[in-house]
Every structure is written in structure tokens, then in C-alpha cells.
Amino acid sequence: MRVSICLLLAGCLYAQPTPEAQVRHLMADFLTAFNNLDWQTFRQCWVASPVVFFPSVVQPTGKRTEDAAAFEDVWHRQFELIRNNAAGRGVTKAPFQDIQPKDLRIDFPSPSIAVVTFHLGPTNNVLGRRMFVLAKTEAGWKITHLHASNLSLSPPN
Numbered sequence: 126m127r128v129s130i131c132l133l134l135a136g137c138l139y140a141q142p143t144p145e146a147q148v149r150h151l152m153a154d155f156l157t158a159f160n161n162l163d164w165q166t167f168r169q170c171w172v173a174s175p176v177v178f179f180p181s182v183v184q185p186t187g188k189r190t191e192d193a194a195a196f197e198d199v200w201h202r203q204f205e206l207i208r209n210n211a212a213g214r215g216v217t218k219a220p221f222q223d224i225q226p227k228d229l230r231i232d233f234p235s236p237s238i239a240v241v242t243f244h245l246g247p248t249n250n251v252l253g254r255r256m257f258v259l260a261k262t263e264a265g266w267k268i269t270h271l272h273a274s275n276l277s278l279s280p281p282n
Contacts, residue, residue, distance in 0.1 A: 144266075148231050148239045148259055151266045156226070161219035162204050170268050171196070172260065177271045179203070180253075226255070237261040252276045 142150070151170060158167035174193045190196045211221040226243035233239050238260055245253030258270035 144233065144236070144239070144261070145231055147266050148241065151259065151268070152226075152229075152241055152257070155268065156224055160222050160224055162208055162221050163219070164201075164204065167200075168197075172262065172267045172269045175269055175271065178273060180273050180275045239266065247278055250278045252278055 154166060155170040157163075158170065174191065175196055177190045177196060177199070178187070179190070179199060180187075190199050207221055211217070224245065226245065229241065229243040231239055231241050238258065241255075241257040241259065243255055245255065252275070254274050254276060256270075256272045257268050259266050260269045
């Protein structure tokens with residue numbers, strides 16, 4: 126009996142997803158929700174008041190969003206812009222875009238913090254660079270910070 130209980134407990138411990146697997150799962154949920162413009166699932170990937178630096182036209186000042194209201198306002202505008210661009214290409218249902226991270230890397234500076242980096246493209250001679258900071262919360266891993274930047278691959282004139 127004692128041996129079977131130990132084996133059962135060992136099996137349960139082995140079946141637990143690793144922190145890296147949990148982070149990969151969150152990032153997959155985030156990307157699927159973002160590609161599909163699924164606001165509810167997308168928002169659940171984030172902490173209540175995340176910090177975000179956007180490289181896009183929805184936040185042209187380059188300033189960061191650092192409270193829930195600003196975060197939601199900017200992302201709602203970004204979703205609308207993506208949906209309108211997709212409609213211009215004849216896409217009227219999900220997925221509205223196809224974000225494919227390249228060279229994804231996950232680092233753990235501490236057991237409860239993960240840093241995820243990857244790049245996008247290049248598209249139109251622009252390389253998108255993304256860095257996410259995730260924190261392990263009582264509700265699981267959540268995105269706390271996103272820094273998005275775009276790098277022109279064209280030499281300056």
C-alpha cells in the first residue's frame with residue numbers, strides 16, 4: 126500500500142507542467158486570442174494594470190500605458206485597426222491576423238518571473254521585436270509588461 130501511494134504521488138508530481146510549459150501555454154493563449162481578436166481571452170492573459178510600450182499608430186507618442194483604463198482603451202483601438210485592415214483584405218472572421226513568433230526565448234530571472242522575447246517578420250523591411258515580462262500569480266502566469274518595438278532594416282537616407 127505504501128509503495129502504491131508513493132508511486133501515485135510521484136506520478137502526480139511528474140504530471141505537473143513545468144514553469145516553462147505553463148509560460149508557453151499562456152503565450153499560446155495570448156497569441157491565439159490576439160490573432161482572433163478575442164477580447165475576453167486576450168484580457169485574461171494580463172494582470173489588472175499592465176505596462177505596455179506600443180510601436181503603433183494607436184499610441185504614437187511612444188508613452189507607456191500603465192493603468193487598466195489606458196491599457197484597455199489602446200488595445201480596443203488596436204483591435205479595431207486590425208479588424209478594419211483585415212476587412213480591407215476581405216477577412217471578416219477569425220483569425221484576423223497571423224502572428225508567428227520567431228526565435229522565441231524564455232528566461233526565468235526568478236521562479237515567479239519569466240521574460241519572453243521573440244521577433245516578427247521581417248515584413249516590409251521592418252523587424253518587430255517583442256519582450257514580455259510575466260509573473261506567477263495566484264491565478265497562474267500573467268503578462269505584466271510588454272515592450273514592442275519595430276526596427277527598420279532599410280539604411281537611413
